Amino acid sequence: MKKQYNNCHCLGNLLKFDLKMKLTAIMLILSLCRISASIYSQNTKITLNLNEVTYQELFKEIKKKTEFKFFFKNSEINSKDIVSIDVNDKYVEDILDIIFKGKDISYQILGKQIILKREKPKIARTISLQEEFNLEGNVLDEDGIPLLGISVLIKNTTKGTITDFDGNFTIEAAIGDVLLFKGLGFKSIEVVVKDKNAIAVQLLEDVAALQEVVVSGYDKTSKRIFTGASSSIIAQDLKIDGLVDVSQMLEGRAAGVNIQNVTGTFGSGPKVTIRGASSVFGDTRPLWVIDGVIQEDIVNTDFDALISGDASTLISSSISGLNANDIEKIDILKDASATSLYGARALNGVIVITTKGGKRKSKLKVNYSLEQTVRDIPRYGNYDILNSKETVSIFNELEAKGFLDFPSVAQNRNGGIYTILAQQINAYDSSSGQFGVQNNVESRNQFLQQYEQANTDWFKQLFRSSLTQNHTLSFSGGGENNSFYTSLSFFNDPGWTIADKVSRLTYKVKNTYYLSDKFKLTLGSNGAIRDQDAPGTFNREEDSFRGSVSRVFDINPFNYALSTNRTIRPRDADGNLEYYRANWAPFNIFNELDNNTIELKVKDISFQLEGNYKITKNLDYDFLGSVRYVVSDRDHNITENSNVAAAYRSQETTIVRNSNVFLYRDPNNPTAPPISVLPQGGIYRNTSNELTNFYVRNSINYANTFNQKHELSGLLGQEMRYIDREEDFFIGYGLQYDRGLTPFTIPEVFAKTLGEKNDYFGLESEKERTLGVFSKLTYAYDSKYVLSVTGRYDGSNRQGRSKSSRWLPTGTVSGKWNMKRERFLENVDFVNSLGLRASYGLTATAGPATNSLAIFRNDITNRLDINSRERFLNIDELQNSELTWEKQYETNIGLDFGMYENKVLFSADVYQRKGFDLIDFVRSSGVGGEFIKQGNNSDMETKGIELSITVKPINTPNFSWSSTLNLSALDQKITALENKPNVLDLVDQTGGNVVGFPRQSLFSFQFTGLDDRGLPNYILPEDLGNEENSVTGANFQDVDDITSYLKYEGSIEPTKTAGFSNTFRYKSFSLSFLVSASGGNKIRLDPKFAQSYSDLNVFTSEFKNRWISPGDEALTNVPVIASGRLINEIPNLFRAYNAYNFSDVRVVDGDFIRMKNISLSYNFPKLLIEDLGLNTFNLKLSTTNPFMIYSDSRLNGQDPEFFRSGGVSQPITRQFTLSLNLGF
């Protein structure tokens, strides 16, 4: 097969014809082509094993393997001379060096041609005044691992050699020669020969090379011609020891990427948004891509679900099975051009993770690292909670105002110390003839006194600073025809609280086989196995009418510590567990956490096959196939000893029996008393989720350069995704945990379950199928002007059988102007690079609605008599023939600037995003039969700016300092919206959407002060019918011009983020810190006020300033504790307190500056390391989230990022990590 070659293409042809006559001329041109020629030869490595052959045969062999042709004058070189050679995988250049070593033949490489000529004798000799000797040396990498295949050249000569398997080399050199060490992936260095002693050389990995390339998951593009907006973070900058979830490490690392740690529980992952949320109602999470494969979620979790604290959040992180130590690099793709290849899934940005791989022909490298972390126990000092004495004084007021009265506290559903007291008063001990407590004021007060002094520190009771460990063992290396990377990690967290525990095992294998020079195959597999314990939790319930969310039986330790007052004791004076009352049954947190637990088991395995075949020099075929299976199994074990089971049995008095909702009333026998359906045993609730994911991609890649100026590359490909998700659940009643797990189930439990129209099992399946074809064409002229066009056509099954809205084309066009290459900047030395980028394009996402055909779901009618129930087919959603994808036009202009040998790097982007056809809920006229509909109806505009600056002011062998600052700000506005929000939508903690305001805007009632009864007043629309209007007139359902009397506070989503990181290196020490900041958002404080309180409420210090007597209204904004009389006098008084919780006094700024991480590392001295037989040995001490530099003081310790929702959620916390790294 004839081939055309590049570089000096025309010259090459010319030369061929005139070779014999024009050799002299060639010699003249040689110098011109030298640079490009050497590039060629470097890239081709061959293996030769020839014994006593002629030059002619040797040249033929090399030609066959490399396509290099030899040219020489017969008069100068005798082609019949005999030669032997045995080299493995060497550059041609190096082979030639070996062959002609000591011979007076020199060579020049010109394109694909090698010109040989006899050296004019003695010239070199005359230059070299020094005597030559055999210099021995050894080349190592940073970790002290010998490097093989590094070429060692004597500068300005053609002499050179290559290091062997042990990194050793020998070269004939003279004192004063300059040795040049070069190897792929390493920074080249020059070493002057000073004496005849052996030399040791250490090559540094060329990290810059890693950053020079943008990995999109579909292709790799050199930054030089990359036209999109992206941020690359390499592992060593990213890694925060002690954190397990990779997404948490991204906080403050890249401009425009906002990480909000809404929960810190393992497996949950933070809320990640890139350039602000781009959908009004739909999903705003970016795509996670690992080694080219999109990580599909096991369960779909939107923001509300993410902050819900429900057990399903434990499997909501897409990358919880990824070991951070396996990551090589992360690319964050931000604008339309960068994400364009993801087409209809690109709306929210893409985070591409590249994992580590081995290097071909490198020695085995074994690495072990251990991270040990201790966490801080939260302290009451950080939170604003009254101590037990102050709490009891409030109880006294409640008592005086007609609450906490006997005997009703004894029969209540829930109760604290007053219930304990009531029980003692009722408890008659027949042996002593005494009641537990005499029913008189004196003994009652005496009894309560011990609780007044309890001052329980729930944090100390429920939290522990236990040690987490993360072990990682990895092996990497490569041989002649393969390279490999294998890692195994084990993470163990015995639990920050007494209720949780995690262990995770991960492995990763990535092997590449070089089947021939043209064909490369990579096989990989990842796996993660996780066992996790969490406090038993039920899903939370929303009361849309009152605007509250609640969760029964919530035993989340963090939430418990903050929502249980300090008068309650875990143990009584004798050290026995002390029980108070919850759901008509005795409750003690220790007992409950022991007897009500969730056990989660996740098994996540994936396999990947990548193939690369070079069809021709310019044309590559790539294949990527991946299979992933995830099984998650969640057992919620509620034993017979738990409060939950007890609640199912509680019927101690007639009052309790009649009010206990967990008992069963037979509808066929309405006069019979309710009975318990759980006489024995506990409750076993099992939920399992499965994910099956196949992914296949085929693509061809073309790259060529014409006339040295015209660079053209193209990508054409096709992909297919197949995802099946399945969730099933089962609830078993009467499992006897203390009797060998034998079920004891009575038929009435089914009568109750089915009667209440509940299911005790269920199965849900979700199928996602997509196809896509994509193409990208990039043209660069002289590396100066770059133009790139991308197109993609996506198809999806989201709409089921409906063909409308099945396919969607997307595309972008973008360009770059590398100004540095212009004449006017060519000679400006301090500027290394200056590029201007611009892109414009359309991206999309499928959106949450799937009703392009009407959606029908089956159900069973809600009728009292089980026997008269029927199946029915419900129109779940009406057809929306106009349904389409959520789309967005994005314009991005960026500037990249490098100065002073890239010691200063600056990058800035401004963008505008115009989202349209965004999906939101709309209240319709109802006439179509569906009051609340979902459809494309809203538009949103976002403008933003992102800056990042990296400076490396000092870089000496002993001391270096580098610093990176990134800043971003955005301004978002909803420009069209059909839905009219009601008051509740806008004032609750997640805010609502209004035209002209950002997404999730928070509004407030405007508090105008307390009146002379201590009740809060507000600005409210006038309603003459109600004299108490300014107090209780708040109408949470109002939709009519509500922004006229509500106050706009701001969005709950941060609009500004910043990150500032610094690394100092002094000799063997290295110190770095990261500060992250975010702001521009508002936070609604936890609702603390209500019309009535119980002896279970927790009070904040604000209550100390509460209104007590008339006149106080001039001094305080804290409303009165309402008396029973006041509640009876003023209808709907609860609204006054709800509105207070939703008022402007209960809103604070979300701005914060957080010291995210400080770390100090130390590399042990080389001598010690060698003595220990190691290659590397370093220690690192770091602390994460050590302190808050700034946050609104009114938060009183509440984490501005964390949503306190109970369930399984936990905040992030201050932690200290010691990590150890060994390499051998």
Place this chain on the structure above:
Amino acid sequence: MNKLYTIKIGILIFLAFLAASCEDYLSEIPDNRTEIDSPEKISELLVIAYPEANYMDFAETMSDNVSDKGNTLPTELNLANYRWEDIDIDDLDYRVGYWNACYKAIAQANQALASIEELGDLESLAPQKGEALLARAYSHFMLVNFWAKHYDPATAATDKGIPYVLQPEEVFIETYTRNTVQEVYDFIEADLVAGLKLVSNNYQEPKFHFTPEAGNAFASRFYLFKGDWENVIKHSSNVITNPQLQLRDYLGTYAELEYSQRTALYASDSDNANLLVVSANSLYSRIFASNNFGLSSEKANELFFTGNILGKAWAYDVFGGEGFNNLPKFAEFFRVTNVSAGIGNPYVGLVLFSTDELLLNRAEAYVMQNNYEAALEDINAFFSVRTEAYDSSTDVLVKQDLLDSYPVVVNEYTPFYSLDNDQTSFVKAIAELKRREFYHEGLRWFDVRRFDLAIAHNLIGGTDLLLEKGDNRRQLQIPNFAIERGLEKNPR
């Protein structure tokens, strides 16, 4: 050349195959949804083609059946209903909820009709088609009678009705306009007539569906409202053959039951007096007795402790006592959505049509035809099962009894048609029977509208609230969100 052609064809076929398999691949159903692919599923669509919301609370509270008990603070809803005020909250027992539920039921019916059409309008699907038509007509009928003026042939062609929906909605935001009352009545009549011909008795749970009997009951009420007496008699008589055996058995079965047993039976399918029942999403069973504006002692006295012109006690038993007077009609089904939290949705069984109404409708129609003999026969039949210790030998009413007991009050009963004196007395007598029979059930409000009765609501310690004849508040205000989408407001 030939070979090239073959290759081309080959490639085309391959591409076509590929495209087809792509489309197949992308046709996979994404989640747990169902498809309508069998006649059974059409029937299942119709299972919920009945408004599953409660109109009884607001209709009853707006009528003259209730008065101020003065003992508890009224709820916002109770107060607004009593004061005939517009209230626009989408929650249980509110008017918007009933509006939405009616249109939801209509959508189910329209989908069934569309699916029947798709399957080729098969003969075998006639019963389903009949049910769908009747269900669609019923919901529209209830809507037009709450949100528009009562039918009056003189003005119906210009009076604003409600949108009559004939097809499933297919676009995101459809714009609707209000049909006139005349148009709505014409559509209802067309659906009703067509539906009655097709509907069958073949249901798994017939009492929850339009059977021919329920269809006739609906027709009887429809023609009564329209003033078509012949049809009222015809459709009532299709069902009522032996009233004493068909009416609700207060004197027998019910008398022996305890309170909770009575409520359980009242709207169940085991009471043969029920012709159509529905299980509605409602809190009514919890609030109907405790509502501050409800069955006060005065009203209980007026309606149930006195008023039987035979001078005997009514068979109705009032339970609950002071402040909570009530008749046992409502039993709750609580569908639990979270067992542990005890959170869920309350449902209550409601009787939409019963034989009792048919008999009284027929009596009224006979009166309007001046057939007092027939009317009296029905009225006597009714008294015979509603009077304690009824003695069939002595307790027989004659025309004069009614004329004496209900003397003409000038300008009290003023329907769109004229009444002579005798008719006026009889119509009032029957209306008073209905008022008691359907206490708590909201039907009185329709009579208040139909006869344009001027009513007053007392407020303890305040002045009476008056609803004059012709008052616009007799028509509910169109829901806010429907107004936002272009429906014309009712005048206020």
